[in-house]
Amino acid sequence: MCGICGFIERNHKSSADLLADRARRMSEKIRHRGPDADGIWVKPETGLALAHRRLAVLDLSPAGNQPMISPSGRYVLILNGEIYNFADINRRIIADSQIEPIRKGHSDTEILLLAIELYGAVAAIKMISGMFALALWDQKEKELTLARDKMGQKPLYYGLCQEGLVFASELSCFKAFARNSWQIDNEALLLYFRHNYIPAPWSILKDVYKLEPGHLINIRAADIHSGAVSRIVSKPYWQLTTGDNGNSSASTQASLAENENELEQLLTRAISMQMVADVPLGVFLSGGIDSSLVTAIMQNLAPEPVKTYTIAFSEESYNEANFARQVADQLKTDHHEFLLTPRMALDIIPDLSRFYSEPFADASQIPSLLLCRLARQKTTVALTGDGGDELFGGYERYFQAEKLYQLLSILPLSWRQPLATAIDRPKLRQLLANTTLPGGPQTARQIVKMLELLPSADFATLYKTLVSHTNRPSALLSDSPREPETIFDRLNAYKKQPSHFARMMYCDLKTYLPDDILTKVDRAAMGASLETRLPFLDQDVVNFAMHLPVNHKIQGATGKILLRRLLCKYLPESLLKRPKKGFAVPMAAWLRNELKEWGADLLDKQRLQREGLLNHNLTAKIWYDHQHGKQSCERMLWNILMFQSWYESWRSTP
Structure with missing residues (x-):
């Protein structure tokens, strides 16, 4: 993992030294993302600067430093992330070109540049299985390409201001480029208060956007210089699709046992590729199904005990460390457990706003950052189990939403809407707040949520309300801007999915996973100069999961059916039977x-x-x-x- 940033100045008259100084100021803001090396490349005649901060993981020599120039000199590349299938791409290059390319080192970035020269930028980007955000300068066409990985594991912001085009891994770089050019976007702030994160393509700053997963943009320097571009529009090079919509595939036709074996092969291959590193690596282990499965397969592949890491809480009702310890003992890993106290949380909070770049309020960011810092003392790369819930149906809310929709559907909408209006009054909310109820304030909050769900016209509206932290975000602001539409409001995106469960998982894969979970993991890890890798988001694993029939993921009130079956090959079934807590904090x-x-x-x-x-x-x-x-x-x-x-x-x- 690394950090990237750069710009094209509208007034392209700065000297090479001035361009480099400006790029260096931006690069310093993301030093934590890459403490091992830094590099800057400038092109004064176009006002272009590219900057890179390196966390060395593969090819630790200077041959792996960036910006990196292609053999012909046409392309200049900066890359944040890892290309796990770089060896496969290299074999294809050799087969298609009939020659062994001359290489300076053995980094994945160098392989990608060779692929770009041979196949073109878009075709090469489509080949990548991995996590990345990149910027590619084409010296012949004088065109900049920005691209982000298919699932959104690595961040990339871009924006226009009077001084030109800016892009970076984090928003702090934008302020270093032009301190007074950015304002708060109140519409994005509404989305933040609804979801506790800001979904792509919005950011907290006006005229600054997140590049969406699986998207790229092409910008000609001449268009920036002339002011011909007022807003940059991205386009998808890959889209998340499902095979459980009438299309047949091997996984939709296979039995549960056959799909279990196929998943084991895919995960084993993904984990094997992600264990390739020239630095120490380990795995985060919570004791849950996803992280336990990744740990089990990783330990099965490793010649020695794998380093596992978990967080313990002093508040016992939030503590899952004993489950992680049992799994580690069973798998015979080299286990490390860290205790999070309220005092440590207080000490870590001032760093959150610096590392998270824009407002972000998933409270599990606290233990995540601490875990990454402590793991970094012994490890440079850590695998995680993130992505399993969204791909294989692991969240409790999936079952809650289905039950609630069936219950509410008993009453016609023409009855529910006026009923909700009649009883959802401030006095009722105040009465609930002042009444002692079984279960305390939590029960009152659940009643209020039910009142909000009552007028839901369809399942999409119900799920949006269910996952919203507030259904009235505008009440929190001093003014009342219009809340932008998101995937929750575009019903056609839901109708393409074959069931309510599939719709919820699809929606989470497009929003909650990249904008909450992956944001949390990336910023926490990079704040500690640690690289995290996510085997469940391997391209082949994702494609396999998206083509699975829903009943191979969810049966009755139980999710992750296939993962549970597979994990039983490595662990006693008794270790799987426990309620899911997540990374909650008190x-x-x-x-x-x-x-x-x-x-x-x-x-x-x-x-x-x-x-x-x-x-x-x-x-x-x-x-x-x-x-x-x-x-x-x-x-x-x-x-x-x-x-x-x-x-x-x-x-x-x-």
Whole structure:
């Protein structure tokens, strides 16, 4: 993994030294992504600069440094990520060209450049199985290509301002390029408060966008110089498709046992490729099905005990470390366990806004960052089990949504909508907040969520409401911008999927996975200069999963059927039978105790009035209700606090 950034100046009159100085200032902002080496390449006549920060994992010699120039001199490439199938691509190059290419080293970046020269940029990018964000300069066409991997594992932002085109792995580089050119996008802020992340293609800054997974853009330098481009539009080079929609495939026709064997072969190959590194590697182990399966196959391939890492909590109700320990003992790994205390969480919070680049409020970012920091003491590369839930049906909300939709469908919509309007009143919410209910504030929150679900006109609306942190994000802002449409609002994207379960998984693969889970993993790992690799997102594994019939993923109220069957080959079935907790943290208690002073300072009423972005009266009420136990508001408060923390850091950082 690495970090990349660059620009094309509109007024292309800067000297090589000035271009390099500007690129270096940007590059310094992402030093944590690549502490081992840095490089800059400039082209004064076009106002172009490319900068790269390197975390050396393959070919540790200077031959692997970037920017890298192709043998003919036509292409200049900067790449963040890993190309796992680089050996396969190299064999194809040799077969098609009938010669052994002359190489300076053995990095995957060099192989990709050779493929680009032989097949062209788009064709070569389509060949990649891996995680990447790249920028490619074509000296002949004077054209810049930006591309992002198929599942969105590596980030890439791009934007236009008066001074030109800018792109980077993180938003901090944009401020280093032009400090006063960027403003907060209130429409994106609405999406953030709804989801706790900002979905692609939006970012927190106006006129700055995330390149969507599986997309690329081509920009001619002349169009930037002339001002002919007011907005850059990306195009897909790959799209997520399903085979369970009338198309036949081997996996849709195969038996459960046959698909189990096929999945084992695919995962074994993916993990084998992702274990290739010239540095120490390990695996994150939570004790859940996904990480346990990755660990089991990895240990089966390794000649010695694999290093496994997990986080323990001092609050026992959140602690899964004992499950991870049991799996590690069974597989005989070299296990390392770290205890997360409230004091450690408080110490790590100031770093979150710096590493997460824009507002991000999945509270599991705290243990994720700590785990990456501690693992980095012994390891440079760590495999993870992320992606298994979205591909194989692992989230409890999938079953909740299906049951709720069946229940609500008993009443006609013409009855439910006026009923919801009649009973969803502020007085009722206040009554729930002031009433002692079995289960406490959590029960009140569930009742409010049911009231929000009641008027759902269709399943897509119900699922959007179910996964929203608030169904009224505009109430949190001082003004009322229009909330942009997302995949949740485009019903045609759902109708292509054969069942409600398939629709939910498809939606999560397009939004929640890249914009929450993969964002969390990338920023936490890069904040510690650690590379994470995700075998479940191997291209062949993804294609296989997308063509599986739903009943090979979900049966009754049980998900990940195929993964469970496969894991039983490596572990006793008793270790699989436990409730899923996820990477939850005791945020409600922390905000009333260890984090109370920090939160109160960020939510000071005068401060909010001075900043003018948030509804200070509503924010004060949410804080008061949580502190006095009237409602359990930790999820919404964490959203607000993470925005405030990011905004403070953004305004104060030069």
